[in-house]
Amino acid sequence: MKVVIPGGSGHVGAILVRHFVALGNEVVVLSRRKYLHEGVTTLPWDGETLGEWKDVVDGADVVVNLAGRSVNCRYNPKNLDEMMQSRIRSVKVIGEAIRRSKNPPKVWLQASTATIYAHRYDAPNDELTGIIGGDEPGASYTWNESIKIAKAWESETNAIETPGTRKVLMRSAMTMSADSDSVFDVFSRLARKGLGGRLGDGKQFVSWIHQDDFARAVSLLIEREDLEGRVNLCSPNPLPQAEFARILREAWGVKFGFPAPAFLVELGTWAMRTESELVLKSRRVVPTRLLDSGFEFAFPSWELAAKNLRDYYL
Numbered sequence: 001m002k003v004v005i006p007g008g009s010g011h012v013g014a015i016l017v018r019h020f021v022a023l024g025n026e027v028v029v030l031s032r033r034k035y036l037h038e039g040v041t042t043l044p045w046d047g048e049t050l051g052e053w054k055d056v057v058d059g060a061d062v063v064v065n066l067a068g069r070s071v072n073c074r075y076n077p078k079n080l081d082e083m084m085q086s087r088i089r090s091v092k093v094i095g096e097a098i099r100r101s102k103n104p105p106k107v108w109l110q111a112s113t114a115t116i117y118a119h120r121y122d123a124p125n126d127e128l129t130g131i132i133g134g135d136e137p138g139a140s141y142t143w144n145e146s147i148k149i150a151k152a153w154e155s156e157t158n159a160i161e162t163p164g165t166r167k168v169l170m171r172s173a174m175t176m177s178a179d180s181d182s183v184f185d186v187f188s189r190l191a192r193k194g195l196g197g198r199l200g201d202g203k204q205f206v207s208w209i210h211q212d213d214f215a216r217a218v219s220l221l222i223e224r225e226d227l228e229g230r231v232n233l234c235s236p237n238p239l240p241q242a243e244f245a246r247i248l249r250e251a252w253g254v255k256f257g258f259p260a261p262a263f264l265v266e267l268g269t270w271a272m273r274t275e276s277e278l279v280l281k282s283r284r285v286v287p288t289r290l291l292d293s294g295f296e297f298a299f300p301s302w303e304l305a306a307k308n309l310r311d312y313y314l
Helices: 013-023 079-100 141-159 184-190 211-223 241-252 262-271 287-294 300-311
Strands: 002-006 024-032 040-044 062-065 106-115 166-172 175-176 208-210 229-233
Touching: 002 013, 013 024, 013 175, 013 211, 013 229, 062 079, 079 106, 079 141, 106 141, 106 211, 141 166, 166 211, 175 184, 175 211, 184 241, 208 211, 211 229, 229 287, 241 300
Parallel strands: 002 024, 002 062, 024 040, 062 106, 106 166, 166 229, 175 208
Antiparallel strands: none
């Protein structure tokens, strides 16, 4: 199988590259920067214009588009615009490459985000009955802008006609891997320093998925021709942030985590040049369509996942 991964040089891309290479597939990464991985061909692209890379799309079995400016930044107007434009432009040019293909890919897996759902505590959001966010009570401007970007990302993908290519919108939660500077790595460093305590009131739900389950779920989406449209990629067991932090500390043998009220979270994320929305918004998301398809999670609980990922460091 030939797999093309635009934006595949990031943390999530690294997970899929390892997965597909291990299965013996031909993997091509499209990247703005130099990227080296054994068994992988890397081609340059700018994420918005057609280039020689379009030739590898023609005849590919799968395109997995992960391209888009990182959300790990301050949500100022400049960064928000870059987040929006990088997503929209990459979707448009990939859609154009697919439309021009004589032998188009069978499936286009397009990255999306669980952030698209509303901030809520009362019930989980799934693909069937979940509430899409935007302007809900208590949501800040930056929260709503993040949702606006997610909506536009999906809308642009849906608007592109690809009659020979099935499209799947992967609404992914935080993908946990032991790679350097990954989400798990950052959270673990904070926990080991005694800073991995309750954030805000700690009641906001954290949705996540282990790297192995993420990769296996992507394979399932490729194999199952009956699955298209929006699919949540997350563990079936989201949990409140205070509990999430406690379990991570226990995995590392750390007894205490300094609690940070919301105003300290704002100061801390400002200092780290990231955004409080990433940790204060309640993302209570569940993978109904994956479960209905018969997918079995290897790491359904955070306790299992945290201990497994910790072992990569030992």
